[in-house]
Amino acid sequence: MTSTLPSGLSSSAASLPLPVSLRIRQRLQEAGVPFLANDNISAYIAEGELNQLEAEVTGRVRDLLRSLVIDIDNDHNTEETAERVARMYLHEVFKGRYHEQPKIASFPNVKQLDEIYTVGPITVRSACSHHLVPILGNCWIGIKPGERVIGLSKFSRVADWVFSRPHIQEEAVIILADEIERLCQPLGLAILVKAQHYCMKWRGVKEPQTSMVNSVVRGDFRHDPNLKAEFFELVKQQESMLTS
Ligand SMILES: [Zn+2]
Numbered sequence: 001m002t003s004t005l006p007s008g009l010s011s012s013a014a015s016l017p018l019p020v021s022l023r024i025r026q027r028l029q030e031a032g033v034p035f036l037a038n039d040n041i042s043a044y045i046a047e048g049e050l051n052q053l054e055a056e057v058t059g060r061v062r063d064l065l066r067s068l069v070i071d072i073d074n075d076h077n078t079e080e081t082a083e084r085v086a087r088m089y090l091h092e093v094f095k096g097r098y099h100e101q102p103k104i105a106s107f108p109n110v111k112q113l114d115e116i117y118t119v120g121p122i123t124v125r126s127a128c129s130h131h132l133v134p135i136l137g138n139c140w141i142g143i144k145p146g147e148r149v150i151g152l153s154k155f156s157r158v159a160d161w162v163f164s165r166p167h168i169q170e171e172a173v174i175i176l177a178d179e180i181e182r183l184c185q186p187l188g189l190a191i192l193v194k195a196q197h198y199c200m201k202w203r204g205v206k207e208p209q210t211s212m213v214n215s216v217v218r219g220d221f222r223h224d225p226n227l228k229a230e231f232f233e234l235v236k237q238q239e240s241m242l243t244s
Contacts, residue, residue, distance in 0.1 A: 013128070020052040037129045037166035038175060042100045050090065050098060057086035093127060096164035102157045106148040106184045113149070116188065116227060118142045118234040121242070122156045128199045129166040137195025139163075140238065141180065142231040144188030144220050158183065169195055169212050177216045188220030190231040 005032045018026075028035045035041050045053070059105045061082035065072050072078045092099050120140030127134055141155050173193050180189055192215040201208050221228050 019056050020049050021056055024049065024053070025108075037097075038099070038168075038171055040097055040165070042098055045098065047125060050058055051100070054086050054090050057089060060080045061085045092164070093125070094165055096161045099161075101161050101179070104150055104154045104183055106150045109145050109147055109149050113145045114187070116142055116221075116230060116234075117146045118190075118231060118238065119152055120156045120192075120235065120238055122159050124163040124172075124195065126163040126165065126167045126169075126172060126195075128197060129168055130163050131199050131203065132166060133198040133202060135163075135167065135169060135197050135199075137193055137208060139176070139194075140192045140235045142188070142190035142192075142234065143180075143184075143186045144222060144227065146185045146187045148184045150184045153168075155180070169193060169197075170214055173214055173216050177218060181218070186219065187214075188224075188227060189218045190221040190228065190234070191216050192235055 007192075024041065024044055025035065030040060031044070033041075035044075051204055053102035056215045059082070062072065065078060067084060070078055072081065074180075104129065118140055122141070124137050125134065126136075139159055141159075159178050162179055163172055173191050177189055177191055180186070180191075192213070194211055194213045196211050200206070200210050217228055217231075221231060
């Protein structure tokens, strides 16, 4: 297929202005930039287009509700569901795709700190790419500082931004690690995420207690088994503080 129009649009519709999602998509394709579910595309959304996108998504969600044979014209509960869902996707649960990374300043490590520290638990909220149902969990970040440092609260902000996209947990952790490395170039970085997947609790196998744990270790945490063990020990201590 050579046309960039979605198959649902007839050729007579081609003379109409392109839906904003198609304009953004064309821009991404021309730049050769991927726009997978867990990619941030904010740099390719022009000013004012996010509002247009919200209107477009609202219309599509309305169509979805109609296809689900829900009488949105007479049901007072779902009358404005399409507007709510569009806002929720674009500005809340998937804001990490459409909004820029929050501004995070880094500072020179003037005291040459070289002891490791961990931050956590940081609450992470995401949704699975396969069904768009929630993934909720905790994240711990271990740092061996390098030349630059960032404030403790900034780890929560960057984690929230990265996780607020449709994801699979394994990739979310890697993307978060890449962003933290970019922000403060630590000598060592370790991240552990423990999350509940509603994909397994609410549907599918309906296993309410299953959680998924995964981690990524880089730099000194990867090369030094003692440092890595120290990180997991610190996480265990932080966890026991929660339950005590
Ligand atoms: Zn799923």
